[in-house]
Amino acid sequence: MRAEKGAGSRFFDKTRQRYVFAQYFYSADGSKKRKTITAKKRKELERKVREWKETLVDGRETFSQTMTVKDVYTVWISAIRTSVKESTWNLYCSSMRSHVLPVFGDRKPVTIKAVEIQYWLNSLLVQPLSARTCNVVRSTWFTCFEWALGQGIIHQNPLRGVHSLRESPKPIKALNEEELDRLLAEAQEGKYYPFTDDAFGDYLRREVYVAVLLAARTGMRRGEVFGLKWSNVDFSIKTIHVANNLTPDKKITSPKTKNSTRNVLLDSDTASLLEKWKKYQQRYMIEFSGIVHHEKNLVFTTQIGTPVGLDNFRSRQWKALTEAAELPGIGFHSLRHTHATLLIAAGVPVKVVSERLGHKSVTLTMRVYVNVLPTMQQMAVEAIQKMNEKSSQKVLEHPLRAKESD
Numbered sequence: 001m002r003a004e005k006g007a008g009s010r011f012f013d014k015t016r017q018r019y020v021f022a023q024y025f026y027s028a029d030g031s032k033k034r035k036t037i038t039a040k041k042r043k044e045l046e047r048k049v050r051e052w053k054e055t056l057v058d059g060r061e062t063f064s065q066t067m068t069v070k071d072v073y074t075v076w077i078s079a080i081r082t083s084v085k086e087s088t089w090n091l092y093c094s095s096m097r098s099h100v101l102p103v104f105g106d107r108k109p110v111t112i113k114a115v116e117i118q119y120w121l122n123s124l125l126v127q128p129l130s131a132r133t134c135n136v137v138r139s140t141w142f143t144c145f146e147w148a149l150g151q152g153i154i155h156q157n158p159l160r161g162v163h164s165l166r167e168s169p170k171p172i173k174a175l176n177e178e179e180l181d182r183l184l185a186e187a188q189e190g191k192y193y194p195f196t197d198d199a200f201g202d203y204l205r206r207e208v209y210v211a212v213l214l215a216a217r218t219g220m221r222r223g224e225v226f227g228l229k230w231s232n233v234d235f236s237i238k239t240i241h242v243a244n245n246l247t248p249d250k251k252i253t254s255p256k257t258k259n260s261t262r263n264v265l266l267d268s269d270t271a272s273l274l275e276k277w278k279k280y281q282q283r284y285m286i287e288f289s290g291i292v293h294h295e296k297n298l299v300f301t302t303q304i305g306t307p308v309g310l311d312n313f314r315s316r317q318w319k320a321l322t323e324a325a326e327l328p329g330i331g332f333h334s335l336r337h338t339h340a341t342l343l344i345a346a347g348v349p350v351k352v353v354s355e356r357l358g359h360k361s362v363t364l365t366m367r368v369y370v371n372v373l374p375t376m377q378q379m380a381v382e383a384i385q386k387m388n389e390k391s392s393q394k395v396l397e398h399p400l401r402a403k404e405s406d
Contacts, residue, residue: 114161192324
């Protein structure tokens with residue numbers, strides 16, 4: 001029986017002992033090409049032919065047949081360069097280059113199935129990577145392919161059939177009141193690090209103490225603390241307007257999320273200390289660095305008025321400080337957790353804590369600090385108990401009770 005026009009030709013190659021399919025088609029760039037498919041069995045050949053034809057659009061090969069995963073990634077990461085935050089862009093690059101491209105980079109998207117990706121994603125847990133990291137990798141790849149799908153570069157996204165891994169609640173590292181007091185005492189004394197015995201050393205020692213105390217008293221993130229500008233500190237109403245973030249490469253960006261832009265009320269002691277630091281910084285810059293007004297107007301700077309190197313601070317002053325306070329391994333972010341847990345444990349409404357931290361919702365705050373909530377439950381029980389005791393006392397002393405008993 002003669003094949004329909006455009007259906008391609010099929011024959012059995014006696015030399016190679018294989019069934020062969022051959023057909024001319026147009027590639028994505030418009031050039032005419034010949035497609036050849038071989039198989040040992042006729043059914044196998046028909047299956048391969050059917051799968052290939054399903055990838056054609058109007059008889060043409062699409063970019064999904066010619067571009068590899070690495071090609072799609074390269075186009076995508078360049079296209080979104082100016083539309084996402086730098087930290088997000090760097091995360092995308094790291095996730096794809098470190099995990100996806102080494103395994104799937106040379107593969108064509110059309111050849112990759114969801115079940116294959118799911119199996120690979122599950123296997124990442126034994127490297128070992130956390131479920132959270134694995135989900136970030138999946139989310140990044142999904143975002144890449146969704147963009148490519150919208151641009152017509154590929155015609156299906158296998159990541160849609162890949163499920164996220166279940167994440168266990170990440171234990172937070174927060175300090176109790178005694179540990180926090182110990183850390184602040186070490187920071188104030190300044191003997192934890194070999195600061196130079198001059199104005200430069202004195203400036204750095206004072207700055208570390210103020211930065212640590214500010215983080216502990218406000219719950220601000222590290223980047224928010226070191227990206228804070230004096231123009232965003234209002235001493236008249238004791239309020240900080242969190243509107244900036246300092247990145248590890250010393251760039252000032254917007255905060256982590258939309259909700260991270262917020263106002264944080266200061267207690268009187270912290271506001272007073274911050275005001276004293278401002279006067280000291282201004283005097284120091286004029287006398288020792290010759291700087292009347294540093295351009296970025298930052299609250300925390302190096303001794304010459306430039307942004308603080310966050311990685312340098314972490315590996316030097318912070319590491320030495322936590323070790324001196326017998327709190328090795330504690331990150332600067334623990335000060336944010338400490339602020340939140342102490343407030344929640346003190347009975348401050350979770351909604352207020354959520355607003356101070358700049359969380360998107362109260363639900364997020366409760367999920368992060370779920371280990372503190374039992375303390376609040378116990379406080380609630382104790383409060384109810386006290387109310388019951390007072391209520392019982394009033395019932396016993398009520399004049400009507402006395403009259404009824406007569």
